[in-house]
Amino acid sequence: MKSLLSFFFVSSLLSSVWAQFPNGMPYQSIPTPSNVALPSYLGNVIDHSVPQPIDIKRITDAYPYTDNNGDPQVWYPTHEYPKIQVWNVDQTLFKLLTWSILDGTTYQEVQSLSGDIYPSYWSNVDPDLIWSFQENGDIKKYTVSTNITQTVASLSGYEYVQMGPGEGNFDKNDHYVALVGKKTNGDLDVIVYDLQTLQTVTVRTFPGAWGSGGLGFPDLVDWVSVSQSGNYVVIMWNHNTTSDSNPYIENGNSHYGVEVYNTVDMQFQNRIIKYGNHGDLGYATDGSEVLVQFYGMYGGGTLYMHKLDGTESNIVLSTNPDFGVAGHVSCRNINRPGWAYITHSMPAQSGQMVAVKLDNSGEVEHFGHHFSSATSYNQAAMAVASPNGDLICFKSDFGTGPNTTPSVSYSFVGKLANTSSIQSNQTSEFHIYPNPAMILLE
Numbered sequence: 001m002k003s004l005l006s007f008f009f010v011s012s013l014l015s016s017v018w019a020q021f022p023n024g025m026p027y028q029s030i031p032t033p034s035n036v037a038l039p040s041y042l043g044n045v046i047d048h049s050v051p052q053p054i055d056i057k058r059i060t061d062a063y064p065y066t067d068n069n070g071d072p073q074v075w076y077p078t079h080e081y082p083k084i085q086v087w088n089v090d091q092t093l094f095k096l097l098t099w100s101i102l103d104g105t106t107y108q109e110v111q112s113l114s115g116d117i118y119p120s121y122w123s124n125v126d127p128d129l130i131w132s133f134q135e136n137g138d139i140k141k142y143t144v145s146t147n148i149t150q151t152v153a154s155l156s157g158y159e160y161v162q163m164g165p166g167e168g169n170f171d172k173n174d175h176y177v178a179l180v181g182k183k184t185n186g187d188l189d190v191i192v193y194d195l196q197t198l199q200t201v202t203v204r205t206f207p208g209a210w211g212s213g214g215l216g217f218p219d220l221v222d223w224v225s226v227s228q229s230g231n232y233v234v235i236m237w238n239h240n241t242t243s244d245s246n247p248y249i250e251n252g253n254s255h256y257g258v259e260v261y262n263t264v265d266m267q268f269q270n271r272i273i274k275y276g277n278h279g280d281l282g283y284a285t286d287g288s289e290v291l292v293q294f295y296g297m298y299g300g301g302t303l304y305m306h307k308l309d310g311t312e313s314n315i316v317l318s319t320n321p322d323f324g325v326a327g328h329v330s331c332r333n334i335n336r337p338g339w340a341y342i343t344h345s346m347p348a349q350s351g352q353m354v355a356v357k358l359d360n361s362g363e364v365e366h367f368g369h370h371f372s373s374a375t376s377y378n379q380a381a382m383a384v385a386s387p388n389g390d391l392i393c394f395k396s397d398f399g400t401g402p403n404t405t406p407s408v409s410y411s412f413v414g415k416l417a418n419t420s421s422i423q424s425n426q427t428s429e430f431h432i433y434p435n436p437a438m439i440l441l442e
Helices: 002-018 425-430
Strands: 022-024 043-047 053-056 063-066 072-075 091-094 102-105 109-112 120-122 129-133 137-143 148-154 160-163 176-182 187-192 197-206 221-226 232-237 249-252 254-255 258-262 269-272 278-284 289-294 303-309 314-317 327-330 339-344 351-359 363-369 392-396 410-416 428-431 439-442
Touching: 002 176, 053 363, 072 176, 129 176, 176 221, 187 221, 197 303, 269 289, 269 303, 278 327, 278 339, 303 339, 314 351
Parallel strands: none
Antiparallel strands: 022 363, 043 053, 053 410, 063 072, 091 102, 102 109, 120 129, 129 137, 137 148, 160 176, 176 187, 187 197, 221 232, 232 258, 249 254, 258 269, 278 289, 289 303, 303 314, 327 339, 339 351, 351 363, 392 410, 428 439
16 A cells, blocks of 8 residues: 555656646647637637647736826736746746736736836745846845835946846846946946845946947947856847957957856856857756857757857757747746747747757757737747746737737736646656655656
């Protein structure tokens, strides 16, 4: 009887682990179904077109309001971007912009947010904590359970300070963050800051790199971010203003493409690609830190993985023409390293969302279609993975809204629909021993 109970204990545990992800397989190009209707607010539909059905839940609705002139308006609140996490680290809460906190299961509002913590980012270690990096240089901590905001530090001497700008992240341990500061003379500072000691670690100045660009839009830099380990700072130079034939020169050093620096001293390490495009920072299956990036200058239909130590660049997925010229990458699945979550933005290019294994296998998991007409940027699906990688949040109009002002768009959450059985092709990744506590992952 004891061994039988042990078997059921292990089976139940493994079922909860295995069943949350679709089966891994080679990529399939699957057209968007035309017979799936927009679900009602908090309603669900099932995408049966992909190899395993995906449950899709609508979690936002139109928000009517009256403007300052007394005229009725409507707003469609959605999540922000595939590189900005929407769930807290234990996935019990969901942040909709810097506007509202939702329950992570029911998606009912549990708390509104104040604009004084915009822009806001979930902590990667504390499910009750939100960080805010203000344009005036203030660094704030917001505790959800107490609804209390603290200004814990302030950076001075800059016209404008931002993380990214817009696409940056701090490391998975809430240790280091890289901020960019605009000086009045057009210089751009990369400021490495220690969130544990609340001290500046190092500053590297790139003379004139901000230039005449507006606040939040440097002339020469696209984005700056700390890698997930905190070991590296990555700079993606703007490929519209810098290139190998027209580099930005700083003290005799040429800058373009995607460059990697040591976090603690901002010393240049290597250039991992000479043409930067949309991508995110994550981990490969072998434990290497990587930039997962769309094709760059090499043509459509390819997804590349560039190791941050400069040792290797590989194509991890080639699906031309499905990737085409529009798509997004999310590696915010920090508790499930080894995967990147990819959106095919245009429905004519299949309109799919897939998790791609970051090795040379070409394996993907089909997370369904986003059903968006994507007739405006606000309707681009921009799928972001949850910390555990078992959920994705994406935007869509479900084909109902043209390019209007405002654009019709809602946020949805997708997950594997059927979690009742263990998939036989996944059991080979585990070995079960007689002691139920001994489960070896390979």
